[in-house]
Amino acid sequence: MASSFSCSERTKLTWMLALLLILVMMLRVDGQSGFLSVDCGWTDSAGSTYNDSATGLPYDSDGKFMEGGLSSKISAEFIADAGNEQQKTLRSFPDGKRNCYTLPSAIGKKFLLRAMFSYGNYDGLNRSMDGSPFIFGLHIGVNFWETVNLTNLDPSLTLWKEVLTMAPANLLSFCLINLGSGTPFVSSLELRPLGDAMYPFLSTYVSVSYLRRFRFGDAAEYITRYPVDNYDRFWEGWSFSFNTYPWISLNTSRPVNRLNSIDVFQVPEVILQKATTLDTNYSFMEVSVEVGSNLDIRGMELLPIFHFTEIAGDIPNRTFNVYSADELLFQDVSLSPMRVESMYPTNRFLTNRFLSGSNTTSFMLRKVPGSKLPPLINALEVYSIVRTDNLTTSSEDVNYMKEVKKHYNLGRNWNGDPCSPREYTWEGLTCDYSNGNQNPRIVRVNMSTSKLRGVLAISFFMMASLENLDLSHNNLTGTIPNYELKSLKVLNLSYNQLDGPIPNSIVQRFQAGLLDLRLEGNPICSKGKYMYCSNTKNSKHVMLTAVIVPVVLVSLLVVLGVLWKVCQKGKIK
Template sequence: MQNALTTSMNLSAIQITAMFERNEDPKSLQLLPIFHFAEINGSNPNRRFDIYSAGELLFSDFSPSRFQVDSMHQNGRFLYNPNVSFLLMKTPNSTLPPLINAVELYSLVRMDNLTSDSDDVNYMKEVKKHYNLTRINWSGDPCSPREYSWEGLTCDYTKSNQNPRIVSVDLSTSGLKGELTASFMNMVSLEKLDLSHNNLTEAIPGYQLKSLKILNLSNNQLVGPIPDSILQRFQAGLLDLRLEGNPVCSEVKDTYCSNKKTNNVRTLIAVTVPVVLVSLLVLMWIIWKLCWEGKSGDHENYAMYEEETSLHVDIRRFTYAELKLITNDFQSIIGKGGFGIVYHGILENGDEVAVKVLMETSIAESTDFLPEVETLSKVYHKNLVTLKGYCQNKKCLALVYDFMSRGNLQQLLRGGDNYCLNWEQRLYIALDAAQGLEYLHESCKPSIVHRDVKTPNILLDKNLVGIISDFGLSRAFSDAHTHISTVAAGTLGYLDPEYHATFQLTVKTDVYSFGIVLLGCVHFGNEVEWNGMVPFH
């Protein structure tokens, strides 16, 4: 607010025009503008003006307060303004032209989704409070809007005229401590509950499980006895119960205390012939694989190499078995880089993800893994890639991100997918990347320097929104330091020559690299590849 925009004395108006999102229809926009004013002229100015929206008067004869903030908006009133422009017009009795310090512009988004069942909402809030969960997206309604449902939850939207219900909760490897709260068991539509690999203690409460079909409490610290209400549902074949890895299993040898899934006698009787045929086919396939591929180590059970101590970050930890499941056994490769191979995957809730895997290494040997996890678990911005989780396995390190369907900027500048970026799209993408860098440099405490800003590290979602990725080389430093000394790292052609010569890292290193990105967006067509070369010094 110490800065303001005005115009020359011989002009009487300021026009403000905003650019709407690319996926917005300007004819249907409903806007809420908030104008911020503070007179920063030290004398006694006579400054008065009217504020218009699409020719409609919003505020008349307004005069900003000296060195105090006036925030002007019309509460609850949304404006139809297809041109997204506003006019500040000097009044006849004013001696100075209009002035404005800042403006915010919100567009109304109407959600057709019904809100979650109120009981489910209350129970999940109790769970959140009981275990002191601080997940980034655990705010608002758990199921609505559908696109922003809480991570780890699956909701049932099949009954279009009813409130969605929570049918699955996955809080495995979430650092839960203490007793098993009753809130889970009180959710009448809950069918699957996975609380494995936590530190839950005491005995399992004897709750009526209602609709619960799968209960995974493996690898906790739970003790006996097991309640009759749970055992009866298990013995009746109504509940898939898993308790292996708990003290309660030290004296129990039933199937729920082993890694094998429970068998349903009626199912075995009904499908004996198909099972035999399928078993024979599977056996033949395994023999063929062993004969033709040899013992190369590809069949090694990586699940046994999970690290016991997890990283102290507030994001989901995936097991190697879970990575195999969501990537369909690592079938679809969508990219390769210095870190390793990137696979396409689909989470339990249907969200698409990119799984970046570095095989056959350890955390001590990977200098990029820990910095990237630590950085991305603390930052959240629309122009920075979202880290959904990580895998910490002695044989496999992996990072799980949101999937970017349009690839990266380098690919599209080359004409990837037979698509040519026009100048407006390039400008928007450059602006997106600049906003992401500004957040890292100005809003993060301490500031974060990316150190590897380049076109391959700017990803693009389905709307061509630019997302900065690959934080393996990033470094943080406090305001007390003008720079930090570090070994030169980055990509030739994008690397700041001064940093390369002095090894003194500042935010200017990223700004230089961003300038090279701009040069690539503006100066070249689709066919040029940098190959680490810069045409000027």
């Protein structure tokens, strides 16, 4: 029996609209799927996530992103006034010089990383107000990002730091550095993926640190963020500081025309539909940017990004110049109606732009002769450069060492990058930096007397750059893996519990003089007398003695013989 089925045009249209709606919803979900929000120090036996009451975004506990540290809650006197759940808990790191969070990312992908710090006198020491410095450092990956200075800061306040960066690998490290002036801590971490074309100046060598980000015109709230901004950037309301004459707020409901080829900042439309200008009797506006009294501005290089959209009418007469200090940045800025224009100094950063004795810089917008209308501005972002010149350790070496750590369940403070920066190299590792612009390689591992138990980890033999491996005085059992050694020159496995045959590949390298093998103190050496079963250093000493002593004796005999002949000749005469 056969049947036929036909769709009416209305049915087809209904299905098409339904599919389109599903596609839009999928795109919407995918747009948020890369968000990672971490509530540091938060633990809850009922689950590991919760939805933030303000944004609806899910927050995870931080246990799977770091090791060590102490979970704490802020003091009870500040709990009630906390703006969100993330401010109530934190994780501090009293031990170690460097402690890192490892966050999932994607190599070459651009991200916004935001860290928030709510002290809240969690330790009862009132450290931020006791008069002594309370400062610790931050690293993004293997590069110094910024310091967190909480000295003389009200403990009820929350400080936040943001960096825009390009991930060098599929994992992104955020590290807290103990500078000896207070215990590092963090309250929350938020990782937000950016569009590939956004912030085109970002590279593997250049990141930028947030200083201020303003929206102009009227704003209902001091901070505008997600879901208004799809990338969850924080926009501070300028009108909260300047909302009186001669400042004038403009707004429109008309859609903003974006040119996708040049709109690389994706400022939310609701922000571009509002602006701040001046009464027509005024010719210039000065935008002062204070970056915080606790920031070190010495040598700071700035990058301002101006966002303009003409919303006053279709035939405006508005042309202006933009200055930083006395330097003309942009000349004869004339905007097209309802079209976004974003401007920033290309291929350079601004230096020495802070007013003497202050942490304030300013930008001036001045109308040019002939312009009937004064300047206007919709949004402004100000960043400082973060040099990311340090290279990460070879990814192969990093993966192998992490496998070793997991294999032996090591309690060492091995987090962050093993070799970079140099002053934070993992304990027991020696790295080679001689290749200049290439990633550092691990050339020596010394884990002697480290209470290692179990079989010998294969990962050691997979490291192409490893030259010296010392695992002596542990409790390693089983046999030596039969892997072809790549560059290993010294293999010290003495005083363990290793047994079984030694692989031919290792024996051959030893016999050829390419490998210094040490196995004394293992059961394997009770089955025969082998050169590698004696103390290598003592063997060398005995060998040298065996060679040197005869030479010295022969030399003495020769000298005595010569003297005897000389004496005999003297007697004959």
